[in-house]
Amino acid sequence: MSVAFRRESDDEHLEPTFELPIPAGPNYVTARGLAQISAKLADLTAHLDSLTNESDIKATKRELRYWNTRQSTAQLLDKPDGTRVAFGCTVDYVLNGKPNTITLVGDDEADSSQGLISFTAPLARAMLDAEVGEAVDFAGKAEALEVRDIRVRPDLFG
């Protein structure tokens, strides 16, 4: 019989648990991003001590392995000078007539609701190295995106 018609009992259906996936490419961090990793590790370690349930402990340990790996591979970059779009810069830009602001950060620090975008995201890659006033190609359209201003937030690099 085809497996599609077979009902498996619950204990047959134990999915293997995999490690949390590590984002591809270099693990660049701002000073703030590096501090967040340490804080996350401290939180998880404290949380682990309060747990009694076996599956919660397993899940937390897996999360700890992820953050420990990220701490090992983190590469703290220097504060950018702001003359061109680079990792750690906050950029005002206009795309399709709409103004917007994003800050280029590492994969773990990214939070799109706060305008923090991973430096590996297509939008970030499109504007890397651009100067103020420069228009760059984006999403297959020539000169679709214009860089209006480049700043460096003081809280990112301490």
Place this chain on the structure above:
Amino acid sequence: MSAGAAPLDTIGLDFGTTNSVLARPDAAGGADLIRFTAPDGPTDVFRSALCFWQEDDLRGALSHAAGPWAIAEFLDFPLGSRFLQSFKSIAANPSFEHANLFEKRLKFEELGQIFLRHLVKHAGLTLTDLPDRIVVGRPVRYVGARPDPKLARARYDAMFALLGRPIHYVYEPLGAAYSFATRLTEPAILLVADFGGGTSDFSVVRVDAPGAAQRCVPLGSAGIGIAGDRFDYRIMDQLVLPLIGKGGTYRSFDKVLEIPAGHFSSFSDWSRLALMRNGKTLDELARLKRAATDPAAIGRMIAVVEHELGHGLYEAIGELKRTLSSADGGAFHFESDDLTITAEVRRTDFEGWIADDLARIAQTVEEALTNAGVEAAQIDHIFLTGGSSSIPAVRRLFEQRFGTSRIASGGELTSIAHGLALIGQAPDIESWSPPEEEQS
């Protein structure tokens, strides 16, 4: 190893992907490396390489040399020889059956036995006067996408059967741990990280105070088939492969298609590159050259294979890696009649190329800690050894995870053999064998 007793005669044999090293116990309870009088001068390190050629006067007979002598023979007459390096990488590869060398087909164990005969001879030993106890290192995990450890074990057994003695296998990082333990006077928990040519292996070991019945107790290990040879490939992929057709196109009827990456997969591994020089592969490449948009590029690839440029590329890549271990930038320079490449490489470029490999190595360190049931804070010493432990980005993984004060290094190429010779004198040698192989 109790003081006063005569040392039990043993040989510790570290059969590495890139280098092999032999060690024997000395009278003072330590161990000495066996020195080779190589053509370039005396050395403790015997390159795990073979060179084959045919003598004109002996029809069909295959002559061979190994180690530093293989390199010397090859450089004397590159076009008439076949140079095979990193052949340990094929030990656990089920798709490898035999190497075609001139008219001969040699299986892994035959290659291994030829290598061992040369190694023993150059060490000033004979098969009959070897000591009764031989301790051989093995990786925690073998190289390859789907390595077959059972097959590797069978091939190892067949290869080392040549020595005619019972063979004790010990995980390579445990050898390094035992060697490092001789520096310690206090009980400690040790993490050994061994970065070889083919594999990166990690072991957590509890070391008891000197004089304890069993000084080192292995707690847990993990390994991954990513190490020096993989970093070589990343450099090759960036600097060499684009010039020999990777990313180029070919015509198929009225379509222009990208050249499949599969043509370049053998460049990912020095042993596979050496074995590309066979009729079938060269016919395929000749067909590809006729259809390619840039036939000259494929011509250069054929030249790399036919003219045995693998050794020269290996040297050029090794030179760049060594430069980048101490400087922020360096030049890659490779010159031959068929292909000349010069490129400036910054250390940050190289670190970007190997970033994903470093992340997987860092994950494997976490796996070793988990297997051992030990927290990072409980580790007293981290011992980094093996050639790639000199790469700053590799060291940084450990500095950021464990802090700098606990990290020690040394004996990059020799610590494993040294420790294996010491383990050979332990009364409880059986307890050192890898767990899954106890029954065999």
